Amino acid sequence: MKNADGKLRAEAIASNIEGSRPPAIEFREVDLAFDDLVILDKVSFTVDRGETRIVLGGSGTGKSTIINLILGLLKPDAGRIMIDGQDITDFEDMDLMRIRKRIGMVFQEGALFDSLSVYENVAYRLHEEGIDEGEVEHEVMRMLQFVDLEDAVDKMPIELSGGMRRRVGIARALAGDPDIVLFDEPTAGLDPPTARNICELAIKLRDIESVTSIFVTHEMDNLGYLSNEYAVIDENGNVQFEREGNKLCMMNTSIMMLRGGRIIFQGTDEQLREVDDPYIRRFVSPSYV
Amino acid sequence: MNPIIKFIVELQDVTNLLWRALKGLRKRPRYFREIMIQMDEIGVGSLAIVALTGFFTGGVLIIQAYPTLAYYGAQSNAGQGVATSLIRELGPVLSALIVAGRVGSAISAELGSMVVSQQIDAMRALGTSPVRKLVTPRVAALVVTLPLLTIAADICGLIGGGLVAQQMYGLDVNTYISSVRTGTNIDDVLGGLIKPLVFGFLIGLISCHKGLTTTGGTVGVGRSTTQAVVASSIAVIISDFFLAKILQSALKTTLF
Ligand SMILES: Nc1ncnc2c1ncn2[C@@H]1O[C@H](COP(=O)(O)OP(=O)(O)OP(=O)(O)O)[C@@H](O)[C@H]1O
Ligand SMILES: [Mg+2]
Numbered sequence: 001m002k003n004a005d006g007k008l009r010a011e012a013i014a015s016n017i018e019g020s021r022p023p024a025i026e027f028r029e030v031d032l033a034f035d036d037l038v039i040l041d042k043v044s045f046t047v048d049r050g051e052t053r054i055v056l057g058g059s060g061t062g063k064s065t066i067i068n069l070i071l072g073l074l075k076p077d078a079g080r081i082m083i084d085g086q087d088i089t090d091f092e093d094m095d096l097m098r099i100r101k102r103i104g105m106v107f108q109e110g111a112l113f114d115s116l117s118v119y120e121n122v123a124y125r126l127h128e129e130g131i132d133e134g135e136v137e138h139e140v141m142r143m144l145q146f147v148d149l150e151d152a153v154d155k156m157p158i159e160l161s162g163g164m165r166r167r168v169g170i171a172r173a174l175a176g177d178p179d180i181v182l183f184d185e186p187t188a189g190l191d192p193p194t195a196r197n198i199c200e201l202a203i204k205l206r207d208i209e210s211v212t213s214i215f216v217t218h219e220m221d222n223l224g225y226l227s228n229e230y231a232v233i234d235e236n237g238n239v240q241f242e243r244e245g246n247k248l249c250m251m252n253t254s255i256m257m258l259r260g261g262r263i264i265f266q267g268t269d270e271q272l273r274e275v276d277d278p279y280i281r282r283f284v285s286p287s288y289v
Numbered sequence: 290m291n292p293i294i295k296f297i298v299e300l301q302d303v304t305n306l307l308w309r310a311l312k313g314l315r316k317r318p319r320y321f322r323e324i325m326i327q328m329d330e331i332g333v334g335s336l337a338i339v340a341l342t343g344f345f346t347g348g349v350l351i352i353q354a355y356p357t358l359a360y361y362g363a364q365s366n367a368g369q370g371v372a373t374s375l376i377r378e379l380g381p382v383l384s385a386l387i388v389a390g391r392v393g394s395a396i397s398a399e400l401g402s403m404v405v406s407q408q409i410d411a412m413r414a415l416g417t418s419p420v421r422k423l424v425t426p427r428v429a430a431l432v433v434t435l436p437l438l439t440i441a442a443d444i445c446g447l448i449g450g451g452l453v454a455q456q457m458y459g460l461d462v463n464t465y466i467s468s469v470r471t472g473t474n475i476d477d478v479l480g481g482l483i484k485p486l487v488f489g490f491l492i493g494l495i496s497c498h499k500g501l502t503t504t505g506g507t508v509g510v511g512r513s514t515t516q517a518v519v520a521s522s523i524a525v526i527i528s529d530f531f532l533a534k535i536l537q538s539a540l541k542t543t544l545f
Contacts, residue, residue: 068410071413071414073410073413073414093413093418094418096413097416097417097418098416100413100414100415100416101416103414105411105414105415107407107410107411107414109406109407111406111407111408111410111411112408112411113408113411113412114402114403114406114408124415125415125416128415128416128417172415
């Protein structure tokens, strides 16, 4: 696998050289308050193309809010939000639609369309774009296979368990190959193997499809998978997952933590584990006293 | 908030929604399939109750009017009375109120629960406009089907009136029919079809607006459903008053 490592490194370097291109997502001093409750206080960060940004933070610290801002579902009180260098802050709905077509969103609660079957849910974006039905069917089955739910294709969302709904939500978000994928706690409440599958999916998107993503999570397991493993395609064309050795530098994943409306940490997972801040210590290893 | 300001803000929101819904008609994709589904749901689904309402309304008109008419020896004009009041007023208004109750509540409950369960957000996130996909088809379907439902109500009402007149008062069917024919003129029929166009539009717009502005979880869905029915019923009654006045001067009808 030395070979593949070399390739990965080359790609990482290449994407750094390409760094002159604007970042995929950029927040500049974004403020947002609901009435008197300040949610975001001058939050600035950038996510580069192909990068996975893990967002940590307690409940109610504004993680879902950040995702809604990226999609333009919410508007900031102040500050600018850029997607691929385009300032979307003042975009009207019609212009936002163009941006949203390239973004896949996995909602915290699934948010499946109750009146549509699993098939129609996953096919939603493709149907809206008027893609030929044969192609739609192929793509839907590919996506459902991705999340291991081919059997549920004809079911209605109401017939699914919570974890299945979440996975259908993921398939729906990924249909149509978006460039940016936003995961809002995709593994919350799922069993460890399924959670692991979802992380592998995110790793595959990152390393093989060069998708930019934001991955909101509370679970340290996810953080471990995403920042220590990478996907490569072996000689037979199969995807393999490998643990990083001491090649920390090339993992295209970074972490940020929110608290009290501010970003209190940005960096890699190694840096996170070395931080002295007691709140972060408690977050990272709950047994810490 | 001051109720007057609240009303004005709401009016502004509804106007805004109207504007976006109209734009939805102009741009592609147009969601014709959605319109057909909604017309089936709203129109075909409401046909039975609207027809039943019309039938009994026609019947009760005869019960109330016939004895008085008979007292003046004018029972041969009974059909005329039923036709005028049904076609001008009762047909359009009662059908609209029934539809406001049945369809208005369904629309706002459906859209409201879609808001609460983030399905509307999901729709927007997937690059479709909920106004175009959900509001425009519903309003369009109501505007098309409510006049048709009104016609059904009118016809059933006339039949109901005739049946009651014949069965309970022994009025000759031919007398009834010819009286209905002299009592019906083109202005009444036109006016009776313009009204439900406006009513359908108001019910659709108000119910969609109430549904899409649902806040506060499942409790909020119940609240906005109630508000949708109340607001659209009141809008129907009030606009009926003004429409009657406007149509009267526009079509120059004179009573009898
Ligand atoms: N529509 C709204 N109106 C008022 N307050 C809101 C609204 N939406 C969110 N909030 C508040 O904003 C804060 C941030 O919410 P958000 O959903 O972003 O949290 P989160 O970090 O995603 O939390 P969780 O981990 O529980 O999902 C919360 O305190 C919430 O009460
Ligand atoms: Mg959240």
